[in-house]
Amino acid sequence: MRNFDHFLTPEEEETLVAFRHDLHRHPELSGEEEWTARQVADFIGARSPDKVLTGLGGHGVAAIYEGAEPGPTLLVRSELDALPIQELSGLDYSSEIEGKAHLCGHDGHTTTLAALSYGLERERPARGRVVLMFQPAEETGAGSAAVITDPRYDEIRPDMSISLHNMPGIPIGHATLAPGIVTCASRGMEVRLTGKTAHASQPETGTSPMAALSTLMPALSALGGGDIKGAHFSMVTVTHASMGEPAYGVAPGAGRLMATLRTKSDGEMAALVAEAEAMVADAAKAAGLTFTISYDDVFDHTENHPEAVQLLEQALDGRGVTHDPGDLPFRGSEDFGRFGQGSKGAMFFLGAGENRPHVHNPDYVFPDELISIGSGVFMRAIRNYLGSAATGDRV
Structure with a gap:
C-alpha cells in the first residue's frame, strides 16, 4: 500500500491510483483531449469546487476553490495530453490506443492535481482562491497560449502559479528547484x-x-x-x-x-x-x-520567480522533501513559461528515479508514489500562501 499524504484516506489513495491508470489506458494527443478533460471535470466536480470552467483554450479545465476572505489567486497547473508514441512498457494498464501513450507522465501530473480536490473540499483556504488548472496541448507548446488568450482566463488570472514535472535521472522523491531560467x-x-x-x-x-x-x-x-x-x-x-x-x-x-x-x-x-x-x-x-x-x-523559456521559488522551497522543506538546484537549467522546453509571464511562477522537477527510462521513451513508466509527494508539496504551498479556513494559520 502506497503511503499517501495525510489529507488522503486509504480509500482515496486507491481511487487516485485507479484514476491515473484509467487515464493511462486512454491517451489523447494535443488538442484532442476531450475524453480526458471530461474525466477530470467529473472527478473534480464530485468534490465540491465553487466553479469549474471547461473548454478553456480547447479542452482545458479549471476548478476554483474560494477562500473565506478576499486575497490572492494561486494557480496550480498540470497537463492533459499524451504523445504519438507506441508504448512498450508492458504494464497491465498500458495504452489501449495504437500509437498513442502517456510517456511523459502527464497522467500522473493530472492525478496529482486531482488529489488536491480532496483536501480543498474538506478545508478551503483562509483567503483568496486556488485554481486547479488542467492545461491542454502542452506537448506542442500551443496549450498555455490558447488558455491565456481565452476570454474566460480573466476569471482565474493568478497572482502566483506553480507546477511540477517528473524527471527520470533524479533520485525518486528528490526535487530540483532554483530561481531563474529552468527550461529553454x-x-x-x-x-x-x-x-x-x-x-x-x-x-x-x-x-x-x-x-x-x-x-x-x-x-x-x-x-x-x-x-x-x-x-x-x-x-x-x-x-x-x-x-x-x-x-x-x-x-x-x-x-x-x-x-x-x-x-x-x-x-x-x-x-x-x-x-x-x-x-x-x-x-x-x-x-x-x-x-x-x-x-x-x-x-517560450520558463523562468522561476524568486518569490514563487521561496514558496515551493518552504513547502518542500515542510513535507521533508530534499531538494537542490541540480543541473538546472535543462535544455528541454516546457509550456508552463507563459503562465509565469503574467504572474509570479515557478516549476520544480520531482525525481522519478535514477535508473529509469527517460520521458518520451516507449518504455517510460510514471511512479505512482510521486502522486503522494507532489500533492503533499502543493497542499503545503497552498496552506502557506493562503492559510487554512479552519485555523486561519499557515502550516
Missing part, C-alpha cells in the same frame, strides 16, 4: 524547397534540392554555441530531411527539412531564427530553388 525556448522550423522534377536519365533538365539539403543539414547543425550554464546558449538539431519520391526513375524537384531551434532565453531566439533563415535563403538561391519556412511547436 525552442521552436520547430520546417523548410520546403521547390525546384523542378526531371527524368533520372536527364537530371540536368530539372532543379534538385539535393545540394541545398546537403549544405543546410551540417550548416544548421553547426549554428549556435555557448554553455547552458552560462549567459548564452543556442543550438539547432536537424530532426528530419527528405526529397523527391521513393522512385529510381525520377530526379527530385522538392525537398523538406525539419529542425529544432533552441535558445536559453526568448530574447536570443530572434537572432538564431534570423541566422537560420538567412542560411536557408542563401542555400536555396545557390541551387536555383524557391523556399518557404514555417514554425510549429513554439515554446
Whole structure:
C-alpha cells in the first residue's frame, strides 16, 4: 500500500491510483483531449469546487476553490495530453490506443492535481482562491497560449502559479528547484524547397534540392554555441530531411527539412531564427530553388520567480522533501513559461528515479508514489500562501 499524504484516506489513495491508470489506458494527443478533460471535470466536480470552467483554450479545465476572505489567486497547473508514441512498457494498464501513450507522465501530473480536490473540499483556504488548472496541448507548446488568450482566463488570472514535472535521472522523491531560467525556448522550423522534377536519365533538365539539403543539414547543425550554464546558449538539431519520391526513375524537384531551434532565453531566439533563415535563403538561391519556412511547436523559456521559488522551497522543506538546484537549467522546453509571464511562477522537477527510462521513451513508466509527494508539496504551498479556513494559520 502506497503511503499517501495525510489529507488522503486509504480509500482515496486507491481511487487516485485507479484514476491515473484509467487515464493511462486512454491517451489523447494535443488538442484532442476531450475524453480526458471530461474525466477530470467529473472527478473534480464530485468534490465540491465553487466553479469549474471547461473548454478553456480547447479542452482545458479549471476548478476554483474560494477562500473565506478576499486575497490572492494561486494557480496550480498540470497537463492533459499524451504523445504519438507506441508504448512498450508492458504494464497491465498500458495504452489501449495504437500509437498513442502517456510517456511523459502527464497522467500522473493530472492525478496529482486531482488529489488536491480532496483536501480543498474538506478545508478551503483562509483567503483568496486556488485554481486547479488542467492545461491542454502542452506537448506542442500551443496549450498555455490558447488558455491565456481565452476570454474566460480573466476569471482565474493568478497572482502566483506553480507546477511540477517528473524527471527520470533524479533520485525518486528528490526535487530540483532554483530561481531563474529552468527550461529553454525552442521552436520547430520546417523548410520546403521547390525546384523542378526531371527524368533520372536527364537530371540536368530539372532543379534538385539535393545540394541545398546537403549544405543546410551540417550548416544548421553547426549554428549556435555557448554553455547552458552560462549567459548564452543556442543550438539547432536537424530532426528530419527528405526529397523527391521513393522512385529510381525520377530526379527530385522538392525537398523538406525539419529542425529544432533552441535558445536559453526568448530574447536570443530572434537572432538564431534570423541566422537560420538567412542560411536557408542563401542555400536555396545557390541551387536555383524557391523556399518557404514555417514554425510549429513554439515554446517560450520558463523562468522561476524568486518569490514563487521561496514558496515551493518552504513547502518542500515542510513535507521533508530534499531538494537542490541540480543541473538546472535543462535544455528541454516546457509550456508552463507563459503562465509565469503574467504572474509570479515557478516549476520544480520531482525525481522519478535514477535508473529509469527517460520521458518520451516507449518504455517510460510514471511512479505512482510521486502522486503522494507532489500533492503533499502543493497542499503545503497552498496552506502557506493562503492559510487554512479552519485555523486561519499557515502550516
